[in-house]
Amino acid sequence: MPELQNFTMNFGxxxxxxxxxxxxxxxxxxxxxxKADPHIGLLHRATEKLxxxxxxxxxxxxxxxxxxxxxxxNEHAYVMAIEKLLGITPPIRAQYIRVMxxxxxxxxxxxxxxxxxxxxxxxxxxxxxxxxxxxxxMDMYEAVSGARMHATYYRPGGVYRDxxxxxxxxxxxxxxxxxxxxxxxxxxxxTLLDFIEDFTGRFPKCIDEYEVLLTDNRIWKxxxxxxxxxxxxxxxxxxxxxxxxxxxxxxxDLRKQQPYAVYDEVEFDIPVGMNGDCYDRYLVRIEEMRQxxxxxxxxxxxxxxxxxxVWLDDHKITxxxxxxxxxxxESLIHHFKYMTEGYCxxxxxxxxxxxxxxxxxxVYMISDGANKPFRVxxxxxxxxxxxxxxxxxxxxxLADLVAIIGSQxxxxxxxxx
Amino acid sequence: MTAALHNLxxxxxxxxxxxxxxxxxxxxxxxxxxxLIVSVGFMTLIERxxxxxxxxxxxxxxxxxxGTFQWVADVLKLVCKEVILPTNANRFLFLxxxxxxxxxxxxxxxxxxxxxGVILSDANAGLLYILALSSFGVYGVILAGWAxxxxxxxxxxxxxxxxxxxxxxxxxxxxxxxxxASHSLNLNQIxxxxxxxxxxxxLWPLLPLFxxxxxxxxxxxxxxxxxxxxxxxxxxxGFHVExxxxxxxxxxxxxxxxxxxxxxxxxxxxxxxxxxxLQGWSWLAGTSLGFLTRTSFIWFALKxxxxxxxxxxxxxxxxxxxxxxxxRLGWKVFIPITILWLVLxxxxxxxxxxxxxx
Numbered sequence: 001m002p003e004l005q006n007f008t009m010n011f012g013x014x015x016x017x018x019x020x021x022x023x024x025x026x027x028x029x030x031x032x033x034x035k036a037d038p039h040i041g042l043l044h045r046a047t048e049k050l051x052x053x054x055x056x057x058x059x060x061x062x063x064x065x066x067x068x069x070x071x072x073x074n075e076h077a078y079v080m081a082i083e084k085l086l087g088i089t090p091p092i093r094a095q096y097i098r099v100m101x102x103x104x105x106x107x108x109x110x111x112x113x114x115x116x117x118x119x120x121x122x123x124x125x126x127x128x129x130x131x132x133x134x135x136x137x138m139d140m141y142e143a144v145s146g147a148r149m150h151a152t153y154y155r156p157g158g159v160y161r162d163x164x165x166x167x168x169x170x171x172x173x174x175x176x177x178x179x180x181x182x183x184x185x186x187x188x189x190x191t192l193l194d195f196i197e198d199f200t201g202r203f204p205k206c207i208d209e210y211e212v213l214l215t216d217n218r219i220w221k222x223x224x225x226x227x228x229x230x231x232x233x234x235x236x237x238x239x240x241x242x243x244x245x246x247x248x249x250x251x252x253d254l255r256k257q258q259p260y261a262v263y264d265e266v267e268f269d270i271p272v273g274m275n276g277d278c279y280d281r282y283l284v285r286i287e288e289m290r291q292x293x294x295x296x297x298x299x300x301x302x303x304x305x306x307x308x309x310v311w312l313d314d315h316k317i318t319x320x321x322x323x324x325x326x327x328x329x330e331s332l333i334h335h336f337k338y339m340t341e342g343y344c345x346x347x348x349x350x351x352x353x354x355x356x357x358x359x360x361x362x363v364y365m366i367s368d369g370a371n372k373p374f375r376v377x378x379x380x381x382x383x384x385x386x387x388x389x390x391x392x393x394x395x396x397x398l399a400d401l402v403a404i405i406g407s408q409x410x411x412x413x414x415x416x417x
Numbered sequence: 418m419t420a421a422l423h424n425l426x427x428x429x430x431x432x433x434x435x436x437x438x439x440x441x442x443x444x445x446x447x448x449x450x451x452x453l454i455v456s457v458g459f460m461t462l463i464e465r466x467x468x469x470x471x472x473x474x475x476x477x478x479x480x481x482x483x484g485t486f487q488w489v490a491d492v493l494k495l496v497c498k499e500v501i502l503p504t505n506a507n508r509f510l511f512l513x514x515x516x517x518x519x520x521x522x523x524x525x526x527x528x529x530x531x532x533x534g535v536i537l538s539d540a541n542a543g544l545l546y547i548l549a550l551s552s553f554g555v556y557g558v559i560l561a562g563w564a565x566x567x568x569x570x571x572x573x574x575x576x577x578x579x580x581x582x583x584x585x586x587x588x589x590x591x592x593x594x595x596x597x598a599s600h601s602l603n604l605n606q607i608x609x610x611x612x613x614x615x616x617x618x619x620l621w622p623l624l625p626l627f628x629x630x631x632x633x634x635x636x637x638x639x640x641x642x643x644x645x646x647x648x649x650x651x652x653x654x655g656f657h658v659e660x661x662x663x664x665x666x667x668x669x670x671x672x673x674x675x676x677x678x679x680x681x682x683x684x685x686x687x688x689x690x691x692x693x694x695l696q697g698w699s700w701l702a703g704t705s706l707g708f709l710t711r712t713s714f715i716w717f718a719l720k721x722x723x724x725x726x727x728x729x730x731x732x733x734x735x736x737x738x739x740x741x742x743x744x745r746l747g748w749k750v751f752i753p754i755t756i757l758w759l760v761l762x763x764x765x766x767x768x769x770x771x772x773x774x775x
Contacts, residue, residue, distance in 0.1 A: 122737025128472040399739040
């Protein structure tokens with residue numbers, strides 16, 4: 001009898017299901033995986049090191065590029081860390097705007113996750129359905145910050161500017177009919193808030209559409225139920241957070257456990273799974289999208305009633321008004337100092353964490369009193385999840401590996417940093 | 418003009434019989450192959466268009482009016498590209514595999530009746546011939562995966578070998594049902610056996626077998642949701658991952674030709690082939706709409722197109738099965754159902770239940 005031997009297979013980094021640049025060395029017994037060894041670092045950009053070499057504000061843009069599908073949430077954690085060190089609290093309106101955009105970001109993240117997860121399992125159409133709604137949220141990003149993805153909208157002490165009074169609309173083009181234009185611009189006639197409100201009105205129906213294609217689909221269930229099961233205890237031991245942890249039945253959500261911004265003012269529920277398999281994680285994320293819509297609605301209602309400042313008036317840490325700068329010497333000095341040197345932050349160390357769409361996203365920051373951080377350490381949720389990949393896929397087939405990677409919702413920008 | 422034609426006919430008659438047979442067959446082959454290849458080309462375009470409209474996209478719209486000639490551009494591109502031979506590949510098998518795939522996919526068309534008696538080879542064992550050829554098509558896939566000497570291709574070949582062989586059985590059993598009902602393996606006879614009206618189609622008494630045939634057909638051609646052999650997100654392109662240029666085009670062509678073949682067979686075996694669905698509506702015969710009740714190639718084409726559309730529809734709707742789940746479906750669900758239905762059908766044949774088994 002010849003000696004039987006497992007074979008190794010190189011999965012990625014150029015693989016359609018690698019979600020970026022994941023490289024896996026798989027040890028395969030036929031179709032069954034006996035070991036999966038993730039190799040990371042192909043997207044390492046030294047974000048933490050770069051942050052140590054520049055004034056605090058200039059690193060906000062790097063945060064967008066960590067988990068590049070949930071941009072503003074990354075900013076939130078970083079900005080919160082600086083605010084804690086400075087001992088400042090942003091105006092309440094800014095906090096509501098942040099919560100609203102955090103939740104919109106959660107929706108975009110989950111939409112991309114659902115699309116990619118569906119595509120991995122072969123449900124191609126869901127991907128494009130999700131991107132239709134994602135496009136609207138990209139427009140909301142653009143309306144508020146000028147950038148569709150890398151917004152750099154949150155700043156220490158508030159947000160860069162108030163919500164615009166006018167929602168940009170589509171311009172006439174020879175590729176669009178008048179009817180199309182009218183349909184596409186229908187929700188874009190009023191303010192940005194009107195547009196977001198319209199979105200929250202129709203989005204639950206869109207979720208129903210995705211669910212019709214997937215939730216009760218027998219093939220979808222066969223592919224996800226009982227796949228990549230993580231028990232409650234293991235999930236805690238492995239350092240899971242976010243939907244991965246809640247999928248395993250642990251009721252843990254930083255928005256509830258240690259509310260930041262105004263999460264204690266809004267009402268929402270956190271969905272929890274039972275079995276800790278891919279299907280439960282899918283259901284948890286779908287429900288999170290519904291809950292996020294609910295939060296966004298409450299924020300809109302509050303924001304409509306309560307106008308006010310969105311950025312602190314302390315020009316040591318926020319730039320002065322442009323007009324004052326032209327006539328006021330002190331403002332000019334403030335502006336010069338702010339844009340060149342930045343601001344010095346009292347010495348100390350701080351950990352600020354938020355409930356990122358993927359889990360706990362934390363920024364640990366040490367300041368030595370200078371205008372740039374002495375050390376920044378970013379706690380990315382995906383890193384802990386990816387470390388558990390080997391345990392999750394052992395004994396499963398190659399096709400399940402793809403489903404599990406999908407359900408972990410990994411983005412390499414944050415894993416490799 | 419007529420004199421020239423007359424002379425030509427004289428020449429034709431003067432040819433030895435063997436020559437005449439060969440020439441006639443060659444003419445028939447060309448008459449089938451050319452439209453088939455063109456329809457494969459259009460099929461790729463229609464697939465992209467149908468999928469894109471289902472997915473809120475526009476699809477190809479640059480080459481020609483609404484992308485009509487996109488497929489020509491694709492073919493030209495593929496033909497102009499180099500056929501890369503991987504260093505460690507077995508050159509002979511590597512190049513034989515696409516030829517086997519495409520040859521079997523086209524050869525099966527010899528026994529398909531396009532209209533009453535319009536058939537290249539009116540073989541008595543037509544059904545058997547088709548089963549034989551579709552089984553042979555598996556070799557193309559297996560050899561391609563094996564000869565590439567790549568792990569991805571190897572996995573794809575293993576998957577498709579197991580899958581196609583097991584669905585061959587379910588499909589074979591489903592076809593036995595047709596055989597039992599029609600008492601013939603000749604496809605033309607099978608269609609004629611369904612004449613009368615729409616109620617005479619084998620679709621109705623053999624509904625479970627028809628469903629199984631259609632699903633097995635999807636599995637047999639490695640189309641979504643059974644496309645594990647080339648499952649894009651798992652093994653990238655499966656058995657043809659190492660192929661490029663014309664060799665890849667051959668696999669592509671074979672896949673679509675097979676898809677059209679399966680649809681044509683579904684129309685022929687279960688839905689009365691070229692028979693009109695309005696056949697037997699005698700009150701229509703006298704009116705100006707009387708032509709609708711006549712048998713025609715158009716009906717055959719329409720029915721085939723409907724099943725082709727279903728292939729695309731499935732692809733847009735369903736997630737992909739896992740390889741072992743496909744096997745379970747084939748062996749533990751389809752084969753028992755077909756056997757059970759064959760027993761019931763046997764009883765019906767013995768009891769001569771009209772109108773199908775009388």
